[in-house]
Amino acid sequence: MAVSRSACMRGGGSSALSMEKLCSLTELQQLEAAYSQLCAEEKVVDVELEELFSQQNAVENKMLSLQRMGPNLQLIEGDAEQLSGMIAFTCNLAENVSSKVRQLDLAKSRLYQAIQRADDILDLKFCMDGVQTSLKNEEYEQAAAHIHRYLSLDKSVIELSRQGKEGSMIDASLHHLQESEQRLKVLVSDKFDAATKAGDLPQVERFFKIFPLLGLHEEGIRKFSGYLCAQVAKKAEENLQLALGSEGKERRAALIFADTLTLLFEGIARIVETHQPIVETYYGPGKLHMLIKHLQAECDRQAEKVVDRFIQQRDYHRKFQQVQGSMMRSSSTEKIEPRDLDPILAEVTLMSARTELYLRFIKRRVLSDFEVGDSMAAEDVKQEHQQSLDKLLNHCLLRCTMQELIGYYITMEEFYMRESVNKAVVMDACEHGQLISSMVDDVFYIVKKCVGRALSSSSIDCLCAMINLSTTMLESDFREVLCNKLRMGFPATTFQDIQRGVTSAVNLMQSSLQQGKFDTKGIETNDEAKTSFLVSLNNVEVCSENIMTLKKNLENDCNKLFSQDLGSESAKAKIESCLADMASVSNKFRDLLQEGLGELNSAAVKPQIKPWINLFLSVSHNIEEEEFNDYEANDPWVQQFIVNLEQFMAEFKAGLSPVIYETLTSLLTSFIALGLEKVVLKSTFSRLGGLQFDKELRSLIAYLTTVTTWTIRDKFARLSQMATILNLERVTEILDYWGANSGPLTWRLTPAEVRQVLALRVDFRSEDIKRLRL
Amino acid sequence: MSMEDYDFLFKIVLIGNAGVGKTCLVRRFTQGLFPPGQGATIGVDFMIKTVEIKGEKIKLQIWDTAGQERFRSITQSYYRSANALILTYDITCEESFRCLPEWLREIEQYANNEVITVLVGNKIDLAERREVSQQRAEEFAESQNMYYLETSAKESDNVEKLFLDLACRLISEARQNALVNNVDSSLPGEGKTISYLNCCNFN
Ligand SMILES: Nc1nc2c(ncn2[C@@H]2O[C@H](COP(=O)(O)OP(=O)(O)OP(=O)(O)O)[C@@H](O)[C@H]2O)c(=O)[nH]1
Numbered sequence: 001m002a003v004s005r006s007a008c009m010r011g012g013g014s015s016a017l018s019m020e021k022l023c024s025l026t027e028l029q030q031l032e033a034a035y036s037q038l039c040a041e042e043k044v045v046d047v048e049l050e051e052l053f054s055q056q057n058a059v060e061n062k063m064l065s066l067q068r069m070g071p072n073l074q075l076i077e078g079d080a081e082q083l084s085g086m087i088a089f090t091c092n093l094a095e096n097v098s099s100k101v102r103q104l105d106l107a108k109s110r111l112y113q114a115i116q117r118a119d120d121i122l123d124l125k126f127c128m129d130g131v132q133t134s135l136k137n138e139e140y141e142q143a144a145a146h147i148h149r150y151l152s153l154d155k156s157v158i159e160l161s162r163q164g165k166e167g168s169m170i171d172a173s174l175h176h177l178q179e180s181e182q183r184l185k186v187l188v189s190d191k192f193d194a195a196t197k198a199g200d201l202p203q204v205e206r207f208f209k210i211f212p213l214l215g216l217h218e219e220g221i222r223k224f225s226g227y228l229c230a231q232v233a234k235k236a237e238e239n240l241q242l243a244l245g246s247e248g249k250e251r252r253a254a255l256i257f258a259d260t261l262t263l264l265f266e267g268i269a270r271i272v273e274t275h276q277p278i279v280e281t282y283y284g285p286g287k288l289h290m291l292i293k294h295l296q297a298e299c300d301r302q303a304e305k306v307v308d309r310f311i312q313q314r315d316y317h318r319k320f321q322q323v324q325g326s327m328m329r330s331s332s333t334e335k336i337e338p339r340d341l342d343p344i345l346a347e348v349t350l351m352s353a354r355t356e357l358y359l360r361f362i363k364r365r366v367l368s369d370f371e372v373g374d375s376m377a378a379e380d381v382k383q384e385h386q387q388s389l390d391k392l393l394n395h396c397l398l399r400c401t402m403q404e405l406i407g408y409y410i411t412m413e414e415f416y417m418r419e420s421v422n423k424a425v426v427m428d429a430c431e432h433g434q435l436i437s438s439m440v441d442d443v444f445y446i447v448k449k450c451v452g453r454a455l456s457s458s459s460i461d462c463l464c465a466m467i468n469l470s471t472t473m474l475e476s477d478f479r480e481v482l483c484n485k486l487r488m489g490f491p492a493t494t495f496q497d498i499q500r501g502v503t504s505a506v507n508l509m510q511s512s513l514q515q516g517k518f519d520t521k522g523i524e525t526n527d528e529a530k531t532s533f534l535v536s537l538n539n540v541e542v543c544s545e546n547i548m549t550l551k552k553n554l555e556n557d558c559n560k561l562f563s564q565d566l567g568s569e570s571a572k573a574k575i576e577s578c579l580a581d582m583a584s585v586s587n588k589f590r591d592l593l594q595e596g597l598g599e600l601n602s603a604a605v606k607p608q609i610k611p612w613i614n615l616f617l618s619v620s621h622n623i624e625e626e627e628f629n630d631y632e633a634n635d636p637w638v639q640q641f642i643v644n645l646e647q648f649m650a651e652f653k654a655g656l657s658p659v660i661y662e663t664l665t666s667l668l669t670s671f672i673a674l675g676l677e678k679v680v681l682k683s684t685f686s687r688l689g690g691l692q693f694d695k696e697l698r699s700l701i702a703y704l705t706t707v708t709t710w711t712i713r714d715k716f717a718r719l720s721q722m723a724t725i726l727n728l729e730r731v732t733e734i735l736d737y738w739g740a741n742s743g744p745l746t747w748r749l750t751p752a753e754v755r756q757v758l759a760l761r762v763d764f765r766s767e768d769i770k771r772l773r774l
Numbered sequence: 775m776s777m778e779d780y781d782f783l784f785k786i787v788l789i790g791n792a793g794v795g796k797t798c799l800v801r802r803f804t805q806g807l808f809p810p811g812q813g814a815t816i817g818v819d820f821m822i823k824t825v826e827i828k829g830e831k832i833k834l835q836i837w838d839t840a841g842q843e844r845f846r847s848i849t850q851s852y853y854r855s856a857n858a859l860i861l862t863y864d865i866t867c868e869e870s871f872r873c874l875p876e877w878l879r880e881i882e883q884y885a886n887n888e889v890i891t892v893l894v895g896n897k898i899d900l901a902e903r904r905e906v907s908q909q910r911a912e913e914f915a916e917s918q919n920m921y922y923l924e925t926s927a928k929e930s931d932n933v934e935k936l937f938l939d940l941a942c943r944l945i946s947e948a949r950q951n952a953l954v955n956n957v958d959s960s961l962p963g964e965g966k967t968i969s970y971l972n973c974c975n976f977n
């Protein structure tokens with residue numbers, strides 16, 4: 001910078017003072033000034049020059065090094081050119097190599113193909129030779145293995161090979177092979193049939209294993225199934241003949257058809273068990289259902305035969321018609337005794353149970369086989385398999401046949417239940433001292449037995465139908481029976497009863513004997529009617545309980561049934577729904593109980609109690625000291641009232657179940673509280689009369705507390721508050737208990753009622769009462 | 775039961791001759807499909823579908839019964855607890871229509887008195903093979919105090935409507951009953967009309 005500035009100065013040739021200006025100077029003073037200025041300028045220039053000179057060395061050094069670099073740069077340029085040439089060359093080379101590799105790859109794969117083809121051709125020849133020798137030596141497994149090898153050869157390779165040079169030879173080989181394949185197929189099939197005919201199981205199994213090697217899975221399974229089915233049929237026929245022959249002799253004769261059916265199922269199960277491993281090993285997983293489909297067809301046929309003989313031998317249809325006839329009450333047919341149906345009902349349910357067990361077994365086996373076989377299968381294949389299994393299990397003839405049998409069974413079981421229940425009702429008796437009568441226990445015993453038998457069939461539809469029918473029977477028929485008993489009512493209270501209520505029972509006995517007036521029989525029947533009513537109430541309550549118990553027990557039993565196998569969700573839901581219906585009948589009995597109690601309360605309890613309460617009115621509470629003391633010695637009302645109550649209720653306490661009695665006393669106390677309130681409001685009180693009433697009320701509450709288990713104070717809250725009011729010294733004293741001063745007391749009386757009660761006191765002035773601010 | 779997640783629960787039972795399409799109607803409604811190769815029902819099938827109507831959850835328990843005579847004793851046991859019956863016939867099958875009076879006798883005998891019955895003529899997609907005219911069916915339904923609807927399980931015609939209308943009817947019926955029952959005093963046995971005991975003559 002310094003350089004440029006000095007250069008500029010030099011180039012400009014100028015100092016601050018120009019030549020002309022200097023020349024024009026005339027005054028010394030001016031010249032001196034100019035001189036000194038120039039001197040100063042010179043000094044500056046000197047310094048600048050000095051500076052520049054000091055830099056000269058460095059500049060020269062730099063120039064030197066630059067000059068030295070020149071040749072190097074030329075070298076570098078040459079190197080760079082060389083490098084670029086090399087890179088281009090390498091690139092070319094690489095491309096060349098890779099295309100060679102590609103060619104090599106192709107060549108290699110072709111080589112492999114060629115080798116494969118050669119192998120295949122060799123194999124083909126080997127197979128052809130092998131088949132022929134194997135066939136000659138009757139080594140069918142070997143021959144089949146060759147065919148299997150041939151079948152698994154790539155068809156296009158074979159096709160290609162035929163076009164090659166050795167085409168004609170290969171053609172010939174192929175032809176031979178195909179011929180051998182056909183021959184082998186026929187041979188194996190024939191041999192299998194022969195083995196079947198001879199009943200030679202090892203040979204049967206031997207050839208069974210060969211079919212899949214020849215690609216004949218279906219045929220193999222079909223043929224093998226045929227063999228197995230023939231065995232099943234033979235055994236079943238024997239068993240059936242045995243059963244028919246042994247009829248009546250054996251201990252289990254009554255179950256002989258169920259047993260025969262069981263043998264059939266067990267036989268098939270054993271066959272599945274034994275042969276599943278072979279099928280799985282030689283045919284692969286997921287093929288079991290093919291075998292089972294064929295077996296099931298035979299099972300259907302044989303089961304039908306057994307069922308047919310059962311129907312024939314046991315007169316099943318005739319019995320059903322008889323039952324149907326009896327149910328329709330067209331009693332032209334001979335009456336059937338329910339008990340006589342027991343054996344046949346037991347046998348049918350056992351047959352059904354065995355069928356269910358067997359079908360569950362089949363289901364498990366096929367499902368687990370599918371699980372392995374279909375693990376990689378597409379969703380629709382799985383679904384198709386599921387559907388075909390469903391069809392197999394739910395629509396097989398066996399199931400239809402059993403369901404039909406169950407259909408008849410249900411009608412007969414219903415008849416059994418109804419008829420037995422009718423009998424229990426007719427023979428109903430209540431032993432002295434028993435709260436309930438015999439029919440309740442009997443009826444529930446019968447229902448439990450019938451539904452239990454239906455449950456033992458393991459058939460969900462059968463069980464549900466019987467639950468439904470018992471629900472219907474209990475809800476309409478049996479409840480109607482109890483309803484009718486209650487409808488007869490609790491006998492209206494007679495004069496004698498009132499007498500007995502007032503005086504003691506002994507007195508009544510004596511008077512009636514003395515006067516000889518009373519028709520003791522009349523009293524007895526009256527008593528009978530009473531007992532009958534109370535027993536019916538108890539019966540209704542027990543029914544309601546029993547239904548819940550029955551439902552719970554059935555639920556547990558069903559859970560057990562389901563825990564044994566893969567019970568479907570919908571089956572569970574079915575049973576749940578039917579059981580819920582049954583449980584709701586329990587509530588209907590509860591309602592009936594409440595109505596019966598209401599009837600008892602209004603027909604017997606209220607009319608009896610009411611006069612005793614009204615007696616309160618005949619006892620003056622407008623009393624003075626003397627009368628008060630007199631009352632103290634001879635209680636005028638409450639003691640007798642309590643005795644009357646005690647006597648009156650004793651009958652109910654003895655005759656009703658604790659729960660019902662409890663409810664009845666609750667109704668009773670409510671009624672007493674209400675009634676007493678009414679008579680109190682009709683009375684007048686002195687101060688001492690109020691005290692007397694307070695005493696009376698306390699006695700009554702104390703007594704009632706002992707006869708009920710819950711607190712009755714609440715029911716008597718209003719009366720207690722009335723007593724408090726009637727006991728006041730002054731009208732204004734009420735304010736000590738009212739409003740802000742009420743403390744823990746909650747008033748059940750309205751202000752108007754408080755005034756009304758205050759007014760009952762003869763010594764309170766109505767002005768004072770009116771003036772009260774409540 | 776009160777703990778479950780629904781406002782109403784109704785039982786609907788489908789009845790009618792074999793092959794008229796009961797199972798197909800139920801499957802169409804509950805699963806939205808027309809089942810191919812549907813086998814005859816043996817006994818009873820059970821399905822549940824919860825629908826919502828005006829913000830209320832209605833659980834429909836649908837019982838699909840077998841039409842075949844031989845399974846009758848199983849299916850009849852379900853009539854009594856049914857809130858509604860769907861009596862189905864096949865419009866292309868005169869015979870299935872002619873059997874209706876027989877079915878009505880069954881209903882009379884086994885169902886409860888309050889049951890709602892809907893008559894359904896199914897398979898209207900097969901119009902060209904119709905054997906029972908709509909008018910004839912309507913007249914019959916009217917004479918028997920039944921609702922009538924024609925459906926196609928195959929084409930999904932009126933199937934939704936059938937069940938939803940029925941659900942609506944059942945709700946209003948249930949509401950009415952609740953009203954009647956609530957008049958009763960809540961105090962047990964107190965001041966209550968004794969309906970069970972008074973409904974029939976005193977002996
Ligand atoms: N075209 C047509 N075919 C139907 C319709 N509904 C059912 N089907 C056919 O009618 C046949 C019987 O139908 P299902 O639903 O099994 O009859 P179902 O009343 O349940 O018979 P059961 O169970 O024996 O009482 C089947 O082949 C169905 O494909 C329909 O709406 N249109």
Ligand SMILES: [Mg+2]
Nearest residue numbers: 796797814815
């Ligand atoms: Mg069906």
